[in-house]
Amino acid sequence: MATALTRDVVRRSAARSAYRFGSPLRRSQRIAGYVFVAPTFVLFLAFVLWPILYTAYLSLTSWGGFGAPRFVNFDNYSRMLHDPVARRALVVTLVLTAVTTAILTFLGLVTAVLVNLIWRRVGVVVRTILFIPGIVSFVVSAVLWKLIYDPNIGTLNRLLGAIGLGSLQHPWLADHKTVLPAIVVVTVWGGLGFTMLIYFAGLQSIDPNLYEAAAMDGANAVQQFRHITVPSLRVVTGLIVSLGLLNGFKAFDVIFVMTGGGPNHGSEVLGTYLYSLAFGTTSGSLPQLGYASAFSVVTMVLCTLAVLAQLWLTRRADR
Amino acid sequence: MKKAFATFVLAPFCLLMAFPLVWMLLTSLREQNTIFNGPVIPRKITGAAYREAWTSIQFPLHFWNSVWITSVTVIGVLVFATLSGYAFAKLDFPFRNTLFVLLLTTLMMPSTALIIPLYLELKSFGLLDTQAGLLVLYISGSAPFAMFLMRAFFQTLPDELIEAARVDGGSELTIFRRVILPLTRPGIATVVIFQFLSTWNEFLIANTVLRNTDSLPLQPVLFTLMGQYSTNWPALTAGLTLSVVPVVIVYVRMQRQFVAGMMLGAVKN
Numbered sequence: 129m130a131t132a133l134t135r136d137v138v139r140r141s142a143a144r145s146a147y148r149f150g151s152p153l154r155r156s157q158r159i160a161g162y163v164f165v166a167p168t169f170v171l172f173l174a175f176v177l178w179p180i181l182y183t184a185y186l187s188l189t190s191w192g193g194f195g196a197p198r199f200v201n202f203d204n205y206s207r208m209l210h211d212p213v214a215r216r217a218l219v220v221t222l223v224l225t226a227v228t229t230a231i232l233t234f235l236g237l238v239t240a241v242l243v244n245l246i247w248r249r250v251g252v253v254v255r256t257i258l259f260i261p262g263i264v265s266f267v268v269s270a271v272l273w274k275l276i277y278d279p280n281i282g283t284l285n286r287l288l289g290a291i292g293l294g295s296l297q298h299p300w301l302a303d304h305k306t307v308l309p310a311i312v313v314v315t316v317w318g319g320l321g322f323t324m325l326i327y328f329a330g331l332q333s334i335d336p337n338l339y340e341a342a343a344m345d346g347a348n349a350v351q352q353f354r355h356i357t358v359p360s361l362r363v364v365t366g367l368i369v370s371l372g373l374l375n376g377f378k379a380f381d382v383i384f385v386m387t388g389g390g391p392n393h394g395s396e397v398l399g400t401y402l403y404s405l406a407f408g409t410t411s412g413s414l415p416q417l418g419y420a421s422a423f424s425v426v427t428m429v430l431c432t433l434a435v436l437a438q439l440w441l442t443r444r445a446d447r
Numbered sequence: 448m449k450k451a452f453a454t455f456v457l458a459p460f461c462l463l464m465a466f467p468l469v470w471m472l473l474t475s476l477r478e479q480n481t482i483f484n485g486p487v488i489p490r491k492i493t494g495a496a497y498r499e500a501w502t503s504i505q506f507p508l509h510f511w512n513s514v515w516i517t518s519v520t521v522i523g524v525l526v527f528a529t530l531s532g533y534a535f536a537k538l539d540f541p542f543r544n545t546l547f548v549l550l551l552t553t554l555m556m557p558s559t560a561l562i563i564p565l566y567l568e569l570k571s572f573g574l575l576d577t578q579a580g581l582l583v584l585y586i587s588g589s590a591p592f593a594m595f596l597m598r599a600f601f602q603t604l605p606d607e608l609i610e611a612a613r614v615d616g617g618s619e620l621t622i623f624r625r626v627i628l629p630l631t632r633p634g635i636a637t638v639v640i641f642q643f644l645s646t647w648n649e650f651l652i653a654n655t656v657l658r659n660t661d662s663l664p665l666q667p668v669l670f671t672l673m674g675q676y677s678t679n680w681p682a683l684t685a686g687l688t689l690s691v692v693p694v695v696i697v698y699v700r701m702q703r704q705f706v707a708g709m710m711l712g713a714v715k716n
Contacts, residue, residue: 154539160619161540168531168590169546175587176553179564186563239460245453256702257461260468263698265648267666268687271673272467275474275680281482283470317464322709329710349449378557381650385670399559406563407655417563424560435555 180428186421192414204422213393217401218426224308224397225376228315233368235316236323241357243324244331255328259321266318266381273314274386277301301387304394311395314382319375323368330364331357366441373434377427398423398430468691475684482680496681497689503682504672505661506689513664513690516578516585517646523586524593524642525635531590532597533623537609547598553591558651566655576658584652589645593638599711600634601627637708640701647694665690 187204189197208214239258243251261269276283279299288296300310334357342352358365380399383389389396389404402423405416474482475496477489500506534540535547558565565584566575574580604627612622628635647665654667669686676683698705 156619157538158540160623161534161538161543164530164534164538164619164623165540165546168527168550168594171527171583171587171590172550172553175565175568175584176556176561176591177549179561179568180556182564182567183561239457242453242457245449246457247450250454254457254461256699257465260695260698261464263644263648263694264468264691265650265666265694267648267650267669268691269467271669271683271687272471274673275683276467276470317467320464325706325709374555374557378559380557380559384651385673399557402559403562406566417567421563424563427560428556431555431557431560 183421183424183428186418187425189418189421191416191418193417194414197418200418204419207419208422208426213396213401214423216393217389217396217398217423220308220395221377221379221397221399221430224311224315224379225373227308228312228319228376229369229372231312231316232319232323232372233365235320236327236368237361237365239320239324240327240331241353243328255321255325258324261318262321264318267385269314269318270382270385273310273317274301277310277386302391304391307387307391307395311383311386314386315379318382319372323372326364326368327361330361334360363442366438370434370438370441373437374431377430377434398427402427471684471687474680475688477681479679479681496679496685499679499682500685500689504668504686506686508661509663509665509668510689512578512662513647513666516581516664517643519582520585520589520646521639521642523582524589525638527586527590528593528597528638529628529631529635530623532594533601533627535594536598536601537604537606537627538619550591550594553588554595558588562651562655565652569656575656576662578657578662581653581656584656585646585649588652589642593642596638596641596708596711597631597634600631600637604630633704633707636701636704637711640697640705641708643697644694644705 186197188199188201190200190203191197243254243258246254277300279285279302282300284300285297288294298306300306338356338360339352342356347355378399379397380403383395383397383400384403387395389400393401402420405420405423407415473489476492476494478491478493478495481489481491531550535543569575569580569584572580574583608626608630609622612626617625650666650670653664654670657663657667660668660671669690672683672686676686
């Protein structure tokens, strides 16, 4: 890390002195550099950076989409603290994120270790089966699972009835107690293949000599797993955890399609609440773009924290 | 022994994971009147639901919308990403690293959080409810990540190659087109697959920006389908299946490249 940085600094100062002497080769490179980067950068300014700044500004205003936004300072944020739905959305977002991240990390590691143990050919098949749910769109998987969870005739309830567990039949998505677990299942179903594959790649990069040495010292499989596999995968785990957090904080599609945040805000997350505030038409009232933007800002802050967490975990693991 | 144990644990788990998609396929092949009381595996297979999904929701129209929106996005992203990725990997210019880090901030900003200003922006440009507006958002939203992948690929190319071409007097654009691009086929393929899958599957922006039903791509149509066809499960699952087919074909055919790209993206960011 440090050497790469030094090298970079040396190279850059060399480049800088080359500019000073105005070598024609260097100059054409500099011009080409800016020309090549310009198109992407213009798009970035117009459709990423500006929207970020504009959201931050809107979050300090009260605006229904007509006329000029009215500046209200941090009112939207204090309103958030007193809005029970907002509090609920924040709690649900954090809980869903924590639970799915934990399950995905654990199941991903376990399945990767198992896939790594079995025969190569079979492993490819297993990996494909586990991965396909991840390439299907969120809308498709949400619609599909909504049908499976259907209270009257859904497959889940029919299966429970068929195996004599009819008493467990349930309106899964319409009950406060089961709606979140139901969403966790769908999210894990879609995300496991990716987690498993990253762990799988991590496992393959562990030096097999470590295991041999440990076996010579009399370590059993569990001890080897705890003292070699888990520590060697620390960077991978950091990555998976932070990606899990990132995906959790921006959760939207699955919940929007399956429950729309219901029943009675039972599965409301930041994304669905901000969407209904900004674009919802059910209440018939004006869109609350200022208030909704405050949720955008909170989402962005959470996502930034997830990325910083990963940088921090990676750096710690490097030492 | 270990292998047998692992297989023993994985086999039922795989069945569980595969079940929803297999069920989708089986349901789509059923007759409407057997979905609620017939056996799990249909005794009689029929393509009637596909015919119904195909005609009643104007499937070909929306399928075509998805195809061309995805194609234009892929090409657009590729142009922006190869140019800037190459510049960041191989060309020396002032503020290179600052610009790069700035562009990287895009990668963590979710579209949910930016949807309000993006909506307002398209509205003020008169691009709301147009496919052109959707394309602009798709390309600008994805170009930075693709740029990041392409940069990693360009970095693997030797500097000497470019130096030699420069000494031979090629302009930077000629070097890029004639020398660099032909060597980056695998990188380009990775970006194509990635971009294809994510654009084909995108829902939030398409559902927000487009209101005119004729211009909708497949994902928002599947969403509205859910309301209209909530009782006609075979037609609904047939629609879902049809929308998934291209994705599965692309994935299965290009699995290796996709996995390689995913690793690169995941490990590097």
